[in-house]
Amino acid sequence: MNGDPTLERITQGGGLALCAAGPWTARFAPVLERMVADAEKLRGTRPDIFIDVSQVSKLDTFGAWLIERLRRSLSHGGGEATIAGLSENYSSLVDEVRRVKETPEAETGPVSITAMLDQIGRVVVGIGGTIIGLIDMLGAVLVASGHVLIRPRSFRLTSTIHHLEQVCWRAVPIVVLITFLIGCIIAQQGIFHFRRFGADIFVVDMLGVLVLREIGVLLVAIMVAGRSGSAYTAELGSMKMREEIDALRTMGFDPIEVLVLPRMLALVLALPILAFLGAMAALYGGGLVAWLYGGVDPEAFLLRLRDAISINHFIVGMVKAPVMAAVIGIVACVEGLAVQGSAESLGQHTTSSVVKGIFFVIVMDGVFAIFFASIGM
Amino acid sequence: MLVQPISDAIIRVRDITVQFGRTRVLDGLDLDVKRGEILGFVGPSGAGKSVLTRTIIGLVPKVSGRIEVFGIDLDAASSSERRRVERRWGVLFQQGALFSSLTVRQNIQFPVREYLRVSQRLLDEIMVAKLVMVGLKPEVADRYPSELSGGMIKRVALARALALDPELVFLDEPTSGLDPIGAGEFDELVRTLQRTLGLTVFMVTHDLDSLYTACDRIAVLGNGKIIAAGSIADMQASQHPWLRQYFHGKRARAVIG
Numbered sequence: 314m315n316g317d318p319t320l321e322r323i324t325q326g327g328g329l330a331l332c333a334a335g336p337w338t339a340r341f342a343p344v345l346e347r348m349v350a351d352a353e354k355l356r357g358t359r360p361d362i363f364i365d366v367s368q369v370s371k372l373d374t375f376g377a378w379l380i381e382r383l384r385r386s387l388s389h390g391g392g393e394a395t396i397a398g399l400s401e402n403y404s405s406l407v408d409e410v411r412r413v414k415e416t417p418e419a420e421t422g423p424v425s426i427t428a429m430l431d432q433i434g435r436v437v438v439g440i441g442g443t444i445i446g447l448i449d450m451l452g453a454v455l456v457a458s459g460h461v462l463i464r465p466r467s468f469r470l471t472s473t474i475h476h477l478e479q480v481c482w483r484a485v486p487i488v489v490l491i492t493f494l495i496g497c498i499i500a501q502q503g504i505f506h507f508r509r510f511g512a513d514i515f516v517v518d519m520l521g522v523l524v525l526r527e528i529g530v531l532l533v534a535i536m537v538a539g540r541s542g543s544a545y546t547a548e549l550g551s552m553k554m555r556e557e558i559d560a561l562r563t564m565g566f567d568p569i570e571v572l573v574l575p576r577m578l579a580l581v582l583a584l585p586i587l588a589f590l591g592a593m594a595a596l597y598g599g600g601l602v603a604w605l606y607g608g609v610d611p612e613a614f615l616l617r618l619r620d621a622i623s624i625n626h627f628i629v630g631m632v633k634a635p636v637m638a639a640v641i642g643i644v645a646c647v648e649g650l651a652v653q654g655s656a657e658s659l660g661q662h663t664t665s666s667v668v669k670g671i672f673f674v675i676v677m678d679g680v681f682a683i684f685f686a687s688i689g690m
Numbered sequence: 691m692l693v694q695p696i697s698d699a700i701i702r703v704r705d706i707t708v709q710f711g712r713t714r715v716l717d718g719l720d721l722d723v724k725r726g727e728i729l730g731f732v733g734p735s736g737a738g739k740s741v742l743t744r745t746i747i748g749l750v751p752k753v754s755g756r757i758e759v760f761g762i763d764l765d766a767a768s769s770s771e772r773r774r775v776e777r778r779w780g781v782l783f784q785q786g787a788l789f790s791s792l793t794v795r796q797n798i799q800f801p802v803r804e805y806l807r808v809s810q811r812l813l814d815e816i817m818v819a820k821l822v823m824v825g826l827k828p829e830v831a832d833r834y835p836s837e838l839s840g841g842m843i844k845r846v847a848l849a850r851a852l853a854l855d856p857e858l859v860f861l862d863e864p865t866s867g868l869d870p871i872g873a874g875e876f877d878e879l880v881r882t883l884q885r886t887l888g889l890t891v892f893m894v895t896h897d898l899d900s901l902y903t904a905c906d907r908i909a910v911l912g913n914g915k916i917i918a919a920g921s922i923a924d925m926q927a928s929q930h931p932w933l934r935q936y937f938h939g940k941r942a943r944a945v946i947g
Contacts, residue, residue: 339855343807373855373887378819379812406886413819414828654836657791 317341318369318376320348328361331383334368337376349379353386362387367398377403378410443669450569450647451639454577457570472575480541481583487540488533488587489594495532496595497602499523504607513607517614518621520599525626529592530584531678534637537584538670542645545576546666549649550659558650568650577642584638585631592630625690633681640677641670699758700725700858700890701746706755707914708738708745715741717914719755723858728884728891730905734932737911739894740784743860746892747781748772759858777805779858780851784866786843788835794821794846795831801853820849825879841872845879852883861893865900873897877904898937901925 318335331352337345355362364384369376380396387394399407461468503516549572552558558568603609648666652659701723708716715738723729733739744750746757748764757764759775767775788797798817802808818828824845835843844864851859864880865873877900884891895901901908902922909919910933918928926937
C-alpha cells in the first residue's frame with residue numbers, strides 16, 4: 314500500500330475507528346500533522362476510539378509520535394483511545410516514543426522596556442569590566458616581562474621572530490601601498506584647494522606635518538589592528554576553545570609568557586617600523602603628485618619640506634607608535650582569552666578586538682595630541 | 691573472492707581507489723553492507739577507515755571506482771538525487787561536529803527544519819523523542835555543546851544524525867573517549883535503535899566490546915583492501931597475522947573473559 318498516507322474515520326455501531334494507512338514517515342510529516350490535528354477535534358465525542366494502524370505500510374519516529382500524540386489527545390476528554398493492529402516490528406518504536414513525557418518550551422527572554430534597560434545597564438557595567446580587564450592584562454604582561462628579565466633564557470625568541478615576520482615583514486607591501494595612495498590623495502586635494510589662493514607650495518607643509526605627526530602612525534595603527542589584532546584574537550581564541558591554553562597551564566607554563574608576551578613584543582617592534590615606512594611612502598606619494606599634478610618639482614618639494622617640518626614632528630609620530638601597538642596587542646589578547654566554547658563567540662570577540670583596538674588607538678591619539686600641545690612639541 | 695555479491699546491499703562499493711598525493715590509501719577496495727545489519731569496520735590506525743567512510747559520504751574524492759547507496763550510483767546521480775540520498779542517511783562524526791553556536795534543541799531540529807515544513811510544536815516533540823531515544827533528559831535541550839560532557843556530545847550528535855529517521859547511519863568511532871560503562875550503553879543504544887527503527891549501521895570502531903556486543907558482521911581493512919569480512923567467529927578463526935593479534939591479544943582475551 315503505497316502512495317500518500319491516510320487517516321479514515323469508520324463508524325462501527327457506537328464506536329469510532331480511525332484507520333491509518335500508507336507510509337507514516339518523515340517525508341509525509343507535514344500532511345500527517347494536518348490529518349492528526351483534524352482528528353484531534355474528535356476529542357470527547359465518543360467514549361471509545363480505536364486507532365487502527367494495521368494498514369500502515371511504513372512507520373518511523375515521526376509517524377509513531379503523531380499516532381501517540383493522537384492517542385493522548387483523544388484520551389484527554391474523558392474517553393479512552395487505544396491503538397490496535399500494531400505489527401510486531403513497530404511496537405517497540407511506539408513504546409519508545411511513549412516514553413516522551415513533556416516537551417520543555419524553548420527559553421525566550423522577556424521583551425520589554427525593562428529588558429532593554431537591563432541590556433543597557435549590562436553594557437555600561439561591561440565597559441568598566443573591559444577597562445579593568447585591559448589593566449589586568451597590562452599588569453600580567455609586565456609581570457611576565459619581569460620574569461623574562463630575571464631569567465632571559467625563558468624568553469621565546471623563535472616565537473617572537475615568527476610573529477615579527479607575520480605582523481611586520483608580511484604587512485609591509487599592503488601598508489606601503491595604502492599609505493602611498495593616501496599621500497597621493499592628500500597632496501592632490503591640498504593642491505586643488507590651495508591653488509585658489511595661489512598657495513600651492515603650502516601643500517608640502519600640510520603633507521609633511523599631517524603625515525609625520527598624525528596620519529602615518531594613525532593609519533598604520535588602524536591597519537595593524539585590523540590585520541594583526543584580529544589574527545591574535547582568532548589564534549588565542551581557537552586555542553582557548555580547544556583547551557590548548559589549559560594544557561599549557563597544567564604543564565606549568567604561563568600562557569601570558571608563552572603566548573602573549575612574544576606577540577606583544579613583536580607588535581611593539583613592528584608598529585614603529587611600519588609607521589616609519591608608511592610615512593615615507595606617503596611623503597613619496599605626495600611628492601609625486603605635487604610634481605606631476607601641481608608642478609612642484611622634487612627639488613623645490615624637498616627644500617620646502619626641510620623648512621616646514623622639524624625633527625619634533627617626526628619624534629611625535631614615532632613615540633606614539635609603540636604605545637598604540639601595546640594597546641592593540643593588549644586588547645587583542647584580552648579578547649582572545651575571553652572566547653567561550655562556540656564558533657559564534659570566536660567571531661564576536663574577533664570583531665570586538667578590532668573595534669575596540671581602533672577605538673583605543675584613536676583615543677590614545679587624542680590624549681597624545683593634548684600632551685604634546687601642552688609640552689609645546 | 692572475499693565479498694560475495696549480495697542482492698540486498700544498501701551500500702555497494704566496487705574497486706575504490708583513493709590517493710593523497712603519492713600515498714595510495716585505498717587500493718581497489720570492494721565492500722557490501724546489507725540492509726538492516728550493523729557492520730563493524732576495523733583496521734589498524736591510519737589504515738584508512740575514516741577515509742573510506744568519508745569517501746562513501748562524498749567528502750573525499752576518489753580516483754576510480756563505483757559507489758552505490760540505496761542502489762543509486764552516486765557519481766551518476768544528479769544533484770537533486772544526491773540530496774534525496776543524503777536525506778536518507780545520517781552521519782555521526784568522530785568529534786560529534788555539533789554546531790557550537792546552536793543549542794542542543796537547534797542542533798537536532800536543524801536538518802528537520804531544513805527538509806520538512808512542520809510546526810514548531812512537532813519539531814519540539816520530535817526533538818524530545820530523539821533525546822529520549824538516545825538516553826538523554828529533555829532538560830539538556832537548551833544547553834550549548836560547550837556545556838555538555840563528551841558522552842553527551844556523542845549522544846546529541848547521534849540524535850542529530852537520527853533526526854530525519856534515516857535508513858542508514860555512519861558512526862565514526864562512536865565509543866572512543868567514552869568510559870567503558872558509557873561505551874557499553876552506547877552499543878546497547880545502537881542495537882536498540884537498529885531494532886526499533888530498522889536501521890542499517892556502518893560503524894568504524896576500535897572497541898572490541900562493540901564488535902562483540904553490537905555488530906552483526908565485521909569487515910577488516912588492511913593495505914587499502916578488505917582483508918576479511920564475516921562474523922566474529924570467522925574473525926577469530928582467521929589466520930591473518932594482524933587479525934590473530936587483534937582478536938587473540940591480551941586485550942581481546944580480557945574481553946572474551
